[in-house]
Amino acid sequence: MRPAEPFRHPLWVRLTHWIGAGAFMTLAVSGFAILLALPRLFWGETGSNDSPAWIVLPLPVNLEQTGWGRNLHFISAWVFVLSGALYGLAALVTGHLFRRLAPDRDQLRPGSLVSEVRDHLHIRPPEPVSGGERYNALQKLAYLAVLLVLAPVMLLSGLTMSPGVTAAYPELFTLFGGRQSARTIHFLAAFGLVAFLLVHLWQVAANRPLRLLRGMITGRPGGKAEGA
Amino acid sequence: MVEISRRGLLLGSSALGLAPWLGGCELIEGGPSRPGLYGLSDTLTLATQRFLLRDQPLAREFPADAISKVFPTINTTDPDNPDYRRSKAQGFSDWRLPVSGLVERPTAFSLTELKAMPARTQVTLHSCEQGWSAIGGWTGVPLSHVLASCGLKPEARFIVIRSVDGWWDSYDLFDALHPQTILAYGMNGGDLPVAHGAPVRLRVERQLGYKSLKYLASIEATDRVSGLSQGRGSMVSELGFSWYAGI
Known part of the structure; x- marks a missing residue:
């Protein structure tokens, strides 16, 4: 068993958490608005209203939002990417990524994972789950999936929709299999991030929300246990 | 009114040391401006993409068999302009494209004259801001050739292009003189x-x-677009879209 250590969120984590959270909300709202201009998803390079779609989403078509939708999306993307870059850099330099986010060896044992899943399904308080002052394994894996998979996929698939960036880096088309494939993957990854956010909020709500919120705002939760 | 508020904004933002950023595309001297945070975001994007595109790469081109069966048409699809209708009825034989402004020899080109110039054919991906994309093959004369044949003056920095349907836009020479920027007739x-x-x-x-x-009506070379209309650089910019659309 690891010794319990004081679990506080450093200032850079709290800042980038809330800046990222705000930017994610405006990205999600404006992204949804942009989707309404063409609520159809395709694979490959091309796709339009008159060509066969992979999925036709049951959403109303709305062409009134593309101006403000894109304006808000791109400024939010700049904020999200710059604060995310700051977070990523700090997480690497300070060792945060390995110390706090990488699962420990004992957490990855099948028995430990199975009991964690069981605990989560019963929504138990966090103390018995994490066994002290560290994130539990499912939590760590969820954070790593967001940081190392979903966020980079969002950024790269978004850039693949840029005719300027792809003129400089046509490899992006190869990476995603075409512009419409990148657009489809962008929306799928967005659904993944929204799903993460819902579970994240649910976990906070189920585990002493006020204390956790205070901890992410002030850095001082005023207690020892750590949840979502 | 507009001038005063813009000056107020510039003064206010320069006090914060933000003037070079909040000027939008003022990154380019005499270029269009856009106030506020969206101007900041547009400027960041333009500056970043100008850096990425500093070697002037070509956009991807495809083989002819990649051409899409469906290529949507939006906005104006048949201009309701009497001159245009008359010209269309004559197979555009009386159509002329005037090139004016900062050129040594202002010229109005006929369709035949444009077709006699060196042609470029490119099969490219068209990306609409609405989200759709289609591959089309375009044949035309590079804008750089047309401008050179009129003697583009060294002080020219922007090309303003107008359509018969009232659309207008502007391009700085970085994009206007790019080899794939063509006046397409095919x-x-x-x-x-x-x-x-x-x-x-x-x-x-x-x-x-x-x-x-679409439906080109005139081409004008100028040294600045900041004084044109609302100073935003294009018709769609005045409706809230970005002037630079490399996204």
């Missing part, structure tokens, strides 16, 4: 159809489709 091996901008449309391949104006 599409997919035939004449450019009316719905796609006949007799001649612009192709600007490294930006979204709305920069590729």
